[in-house]
Amino acid sequence: MLGQQPDALPMAGGTDLLVHWPAHAKAHGRTYIDLSKLTELKRLTHAADGLRLGALTTYWDVITDAQAARGYPLLIEAARQVGAVQIQSRGTWAGNIANGSPAADGVPALMALDACVELASANGTRCVALDKYYTGYRASVKRPDELIAGILIPRRGLDISLFFKVGPRRAQAITKVGLAITRETAGGKGSGAAQTPWRVVANSVAPTVRRCPEIEALLHSGAPVKSPDGFLAAAKKDIAPIDDIRSTSDYRMTVFCRLLYHALRGRAAGIN
Amino acid sequence: MPSTPEPKSPLILVSLTLNGHAAEFSVDPTERLLDTLRYRLGLPGSKEGCGEGECGACTVLMDGLPVNSCLVPTFQARGSVIRTIEGVPPSELGTLLACGATQCGACTPGVVMTANWVRSCPEARKSHTLRELMAGNLCRCTGYDGIIDGLQAWIDGLGTNPPNDAGGDR
Numbered sequence: 518m519l520g521q522q523p524d525a526l527p528m529a530g531g532t533d534l535l536v537h538w539p540a541h542a543k544a545h546g547r548t549y550i551d552l553s554k555l556t557e558l559k560r561l562t563h564a565a566d567g568l569r570l571g572a573l574t575t576y577w578d579v580i581t582d583a584q585a586a587r588g589y590p591l592l593i594e595a596a597r598q599v600g601a602v603q604i605q606s607r608g609t610w611a612g613n614i615a616n617g618s619p620a621a622d623g624v625p626a627l628m629a630l631d632a633c634v635e636l637a638s639a640n641g642t643r644c645v646a647l648d649k650y651y652t653g654y655r656a657s658v659k660r661p662d663e664l665i666a667g668i669l670i671p672r673r674g675l676d677i678s679l680f681f682k683v684g685p686r687r688a689q690a691i692t693k694v695g696l697a698i699t700r701e702t703a704g705g706k707g708s709g710a711a712q713t714p715w716r717v718v719a720n721s722v723a724p725t726v727r728r729c730p731e732i733e734a735l736l737h738s739g740a741p742v743k744s745p746d747g748f749l750a751a752a753k754k755d756i757a758p759i760d761d762i763r764s765t766s767d768y769r770m771t772v773f774c775r776l777l778y779h780a781l782r783g784r785a786a787g788i789n
Numbered sequence: 790m791p792s793t794p795e796p797k798s799p800l801i802l803v804s805l806t807l808n809g810h811a812a813e814f815s816v817d818p819t820e821r822l823l824d825t826l827r828y829r830l831g832l833p834g835s836k837e838g839c840g841e842g843e844c845g846a847c848t849v850l851m852d853g854l855p856v857n858s859c860l861v862p863t864f865q866a867r868g869s870v871i872r873t874i875e876g877v878p879p880s881e882l883g884t885l886l887a888c889g890a891t892q893c894g895a896c897t898p899g900v901v902m903t904a905n906w907v908r909s910c911p912e913a914r915k916s917h918t919l920r921e922l923m924a925g926n927l928c929r930c931t932g933y934d935g936i937i938d939g940l941q942a943w944i945d946g947l948g949t950n951p952p953n954d955a956g957g958d959r
Contacts (some may be wrong), residue, residue: 528862535860536841538821549818553865577854581912598918599926602903603845606854607861688924689843 520552520639523661525550529573530607532600533616539674542584544681558666563583570668576605576623582665589670591697595626601688603760614647617655617725625697625718626680626727630670634659637666644669654724674702677784681776693764694772695720698780700736713737717777722769729755739786752777772786803875807832808876814893822861823847834898836876838927845926848899849873854926855903874898877905884943889935896928900936908944 519525525548528534534541534549552558556675558572563584570579575714576596579585599605599613599622613623614634624647633644636659648669659665677700684690701714715733720726729750735742740750749770758769779787800815807830816825826832826849833861842857849858850872872939872957885904891897902922907922914922919937926937 530860531862531865532842532857532860535821535862538860538862539819539824551862551865554867580916597921600842600910601845601927602906602922603855603857604842604860606851607856674909688921689927 519664520662520788521546522550527552527615527664529553529609529612530575532604532608533612533618544782548569552664553754563588563655565672567671569671570610572611572664572666573609574611574668575607575609577602579610580605588672589596591626591630591675591680591699592670594678595622596680596687598622598680608670613672614650614668615659615665617651617657619654619724619726620692620695620721621726622682622692622695622720625695627670628696628718628726628728629678629699629716631673631716633669633671634665635667635669636660636663636693638663640687642666648718648728651725651727669743673699675699676702677781681780681782683776691763692721694758694769694776696724696780698775699749699785700785703759719756721764722758722773724757727755731755736781736785736788741787741789742778743789745771746777748777773778793896793900800934801867803863803867805866805868806870808872815884816863818862818864820863821852821859822849822863822866822871823858825863831874832875836895836898838895838899840875843895843927845899845903846896848902850902850906852907855906857925872902872903877901881905884946888942889931890939891935892930896926896930900926900928904936904943909938914944 522782528549530551550574559574559578561578561582562569568585568589576599579592580596596605599608605633610623610627613621628647634646634647634650636643636645639662645658652658655694677698679698681696684692697718699716713733715736717729717732718726719729725771731754732748735751752770752774756773758766760766778788796892798818801818802815804813814829823835823837826835835849835858836846838844840859842860843856847858848855851866857922882901890920901925907919919922919940923936
């Protein structure tokens with residue numbers, strides 16, 4: 518279907534699309550492809566080597582999955598801070614990726630877990646690492662004829678798994694500064710070409726959700742960091758926060774560094 | 790009252806279960822469940838506080854889970870089980886409301902729908918606090934303590950679980 522109508526927009530829970538929907542639908546006259554009745558896409562499946570979220574798996578599906586809670590607690594941490602139950606029951610992880618907001622909350626957790634996006638089209642399926650998926654503000658490698666069919670999360674041993682969302686209140690908020698941090702257990706079987714056991718993923722501080730390679734390298738080096746300012750030089754290379762209706766560049770940069778410092782103080786070599 | 794949108798696409802036939810009864814009607818694909826309830830089906834109990842899924846005044850239960858009906862396109866509710874505030878007998882609300890859970894009443898229908906779900910969901914109460922489960926319902930009047938106190942009392946007074954349309958405890 519997408520092959521024939523590349524402008525058509527696939528739709529799942531619609532929790533972002535429907536915001537002030539009556540005005541938007543009339544103004545744009547777009548074609549939508551409703552996925553909601555394809556119930557087989559909702560299923561999440563566990564395997565020994567990882568977890569696969571279906572295209573329609575919701576935040577609540579993961580929150581209420583006991584195996585996911587044990588094996589991938591970072592996903593639960595993130596899911597519980599998305600909106601509130603009314604959004605978690607309808608919003609999907611794949612929709613969060615596809616919507617491509619720089620403030621997406623599910624994406625940092627997935628990216629910090631080395632998730633891969635399954636892109637399906639009439640020509641077959643390919644998997645793209647989520648940290649290579651976005652190419653710019655609301656732009657990605659997904660072709661117009663492709664659909665996010667699933668999200669694959671490899672099982673890795675992690676000894677650090679942290680999620681932070683700073684917003685104007687503790688629920689029903691759009692993130693001002695967000696961070697997902699994981700560290701693979703020493704000696705663990707790595708996946709992908711990672712040379713660092715660290716994944717530091719930020720949202721709301723750049724045009725896309727992105728990993729912070731300078732911060733990751735700094736952490737991996739064990740170089741001493743004695744205050745939040747110690748992260749500033751690396752942060753300035755990794756993120757580019759702006760002033761917008763929700764926050765300021767200064768606030769975001771300051772809080773970003775503070776989050777890193779206070780989260781990792783005493784847990785990571787060099788951060789004291 | 791907003792006018793029904795001019796249909797640009799063929800109407801979609803929607804059959805669903807509403808407060809225990811079968812309902813069937815045709816809608817424009819752009820129609821929101823909130824508008825269908827309020828203007829097409831004569832059930833104005835669900836309120837539009839924000840139109841963007843932040844306040845929860847429009848909360849209804851869809852297949853046993855709370856949703857913001859302002860964010861559900863009605864055509865997606867085909868085949869679903871919907872419960873609105875109109876389906877909750879007022880006689881059930883004494884305990885909840887006696888603790889100061891309502892003042893102006895604008896948020897109350899949404900609060901009741903979520904609270905009713907919370908009290909029927911012991912599993913969710915094991916992993917979440919009541920405040921977290923109610924976080925999707927904003928209130929400008931009560932300061933929330935009355936709502937939480939009322940909900941706790943409602944839960945404590947529970948003899949058996951209330952009826953749940955989703956086919957079992959969620």
